[in-house]
Amino acid sequence: xxxxxxxxxxxxxxxxxxxxxxxxxxxxxxxxxxxxxxxxxxxxxxxxxxxxxxxxxxxxxxxxxxxxxxxxxxxxxxxxxxxxxxxxxxxxxxxxxxxxxxxxxxxxxxxxxxxxxxxxxxxxxxxxxxxxxxxxxxxxxxxxxxxxxxxxxxxxxxxxxxx
Amino acid sequence: xxxxxxxxxxxxxxxxxxxxxxxxxxxxxxxxxxxxxxxxxxxxxxxxxxxxxxxxxxxxxxxxxxxxxxxxxxxxxxxxxxxxxxxxxxxxxxxxxxxxxxxxxxxxxxxxxxxxxxxxxxxxxxxxxxxxxxxxxxxxxxxxxxxxxxxxxxxxxxxxxxxxxx
Numbered sequence: 001x002x003x004x005x006x007x008x009x010x011x012x013x014x015x016x017x018x019x020x021x022x023x024x025x026x027x028x029x030x031x032x033x034x035x036x037x038x039x040x041x042x043x044x045x046x047x048x049x050x051x052x053x054x055x056x057x058x059x060x061x062x063x064x065x066x067x068x069x070x071x072x073x074x075x076x077x078x079x080x081x082x083x084x085x086x087x088x089x090x091x092x093x094x095x096x097x098x099x100x101x102x103x104x105x106x107x108x109x110x111x112x113x114x115x116x117x118x119x120x121x122x123x124x125x126x127x128x129x130x131x132x133x134x135x136x137x138x139x140x141x142x143x144x145x146x147x148x149x150x151x152x153x154x155x156x157x158x159x160x161x162x163x
Numbered sequence: 164x165x166x167x168x169x170x171x172x173x174x175x176x177x178x179x180x181x182x183x184x185x186x187x188x189x190x191x192x193x194x195x196x197x198x199x200x201x202x203x204x205x206x207x208x209x210x211x212x213x214x215x216x217x218x219x220x221x222x223x224x225x226x227x228x229x230x231x232x233x234x235x236x237x238x239x240x241x242x243x244x245x246x247x248x249x250x251x252x253x254x255x256x257x258x259x260x261x262x263x264x265x266x267x268x269x270x271x272x273x274x275x276x277x278x279x280x281x282x283x284x285x286x287x288x289x290x291x292x293x294x295x296x297x298x299x300x301x302x303x304x305x306x307x308x309x310x311x312x313x314x315x316x317x318x319x320x321x322x323x324x325x326x327x328x329x
Contacts, residue, residue, distance in 0.1 A: 022213070069213040111212075112231040114265075114318045115222075120214035125222060125229050132210040132224060 011105040014126070016133060017083055017096040020067040020076070025108075025126060025133045026083075026141075028101060032090040035082040037075065040093075048149055050075050053093040055084050062093035063145055069121060069134075071148050085138045092142065102128055108135045119147055178277035183309065184255060185271040187234055188241020191306045192297065193276065198257050198314060200264070201225075202273055206251035220268060225256060231318060234268040239290075257314055265318040276303065284308055295320075 013028040033055060040051040040062060048071040051062040062082050064072040075095055082093040108124040121144035124135040180196040209232060211221040218238035222229045232254065253269045282301040286294055287308045296317050297310030 067213075109229060111215075112222075112265075112318065113320060114233060115212060115215040115219050115231050117214050117216060122212060122214055125212070127224065127227060127229065130224065132222060132229065134212065 011107040013105050014102050014108075014133075014135070015083070015099055016102055016128075017094060017099045019065050019069070019096055020078075022065075022067045022069070023131075023133055024065070024069070024096075024122075025102070025106070025128075025135045026085065027137055029087055030085050030138045031099075032084045032086050032088075034099065035084060035093065037080055037082060037095060040082060040095075048073070048145065050095055051082075051093075053082050053084060055090045055093075058090070060084060060090055060093050062095055064095035071145070085141065091138060092145070094141070104128070106133065119144065176279045176281060178279045181276050181278050181311070182255075182273040183276050183303070183306065184267060184269055184273050184312075186241070187236030187268060187270055188239065189270075190236065190239070190241055191303070191309050192235065193278070193301070193309045193311045194257065194314060195311075196275075199255055199273065200258050201256040203254040203256070203266075204272065206254055206268075209251065220251065223254075223266060225264060225266075228264055230256065230264045230266050232266040232268060233317065235317070236268075257318075259314050259318050263318070265314060276309075278311075286310060 014025040015028050015031050016023045016025045035053050037051075040053050042051050048063060049061040050064050050072060052059045053062050054060075064075060064079055066072055078097050079095045080097060081099055082095050083099050084090045084093045086092070106126040106128050108126045110124050111122060121136045121140045122134050123137060123140050126133045126135050181193045182196060182199050184192050184194060186192060207223050209221040209223055212219070218234050220232040220234055222231055251268050253272065254266050255269055255273055257265050257267065259265050278301050282303070284300050284302045286297065286300045290297070290310060297312055299311045300308050301311065303309045
């Protein structure tokens with residue numbers, strides 16, 4: 001990916017999560033389920049884990065981002081939904097204001113090389129009816145959170161290592 | 164050959180046309196005439212992209228093409244991030260080849276210049292660190308040494324702050 005400039009990697013159905021004015025798209029096939037924040041368990045929050053969510057009997061860590069895509073330490077009042085990511089095997093939840101399925105498939109273009117950064121969850125950009133969307137995916141999110149969590153000595157990495 | 168004709172032949176030197184681009188921080192760089200596609204007299208709508216280098220201002224949508232925008236003055240450390248105006252004055256859209264586009268933030272409207280081979284000069288010592296981005300340089304009669312940008316290097320590289328290519 002890093003050796004490409006802007007190049008097409010194919011159109012796909014995507015869901016756009018809203019974070020305080022920023023929209024981040026993930027492949028629709030990676031969205032497992034949606035849960036209201038009212039159904040989350042705050043008792044297990046700590047460091048970058050805002051809450052935990054139960055999916056198919058499994059407790060998943062839930063994270064959130066601000067408009068700069070930095071990990072949040074507390075859940076803003078207007079974050080109402082948790083998007084559980086992982087096709088058949090959900091891995092984590094992402095708290096956001098809202099989420100919507102884009103009506104048309106979009107073509108993700110790899111991030112231009114000059115925009116690459118070692119610590120970014122943004123894998124590409126897409127145009128959706130004139131709107132510019134940031135794109136990511138589950139593996140990029142897991143890698144990003146693990147990196148940030150490592151620097152903060154948070155619990156996500158420790159639980160990953162334990163597994 | 165008459166003396167007058169000899170003098171005329173000696174003074175006419177082939178030149179190449181270029182655009183002079185005034186980037187933030189007071190430096191002038193040059194690109195080939197055919198590299199400039201469009202000059203935005205006013206800054207277009209810029210879409211900022213988080214978690215990208217500070218000198219990358221974002222992207223813009225040009226006829227359904229997503230175009231990265233670079234502030235070379237920021238990259239070169241000629242302009243401090245803290246003091247950098249968040250308002251981009253103008254921008255130039257550039258052809259990078261292979262159907263790729265890039266944009267540079269500018270301080271002024273670009274100016275045409277004719278560059279002769281004999282005006283070639285060394286990069287100033289203060290700019291040696293980014294020689295990878297400007298393989299050649301020429302002496303302009305009013306602006307001094309003007310680096311000629313290699314646009315593929317500028318937009319096709321991961322640039323680290325301070326002018327060193329990673």
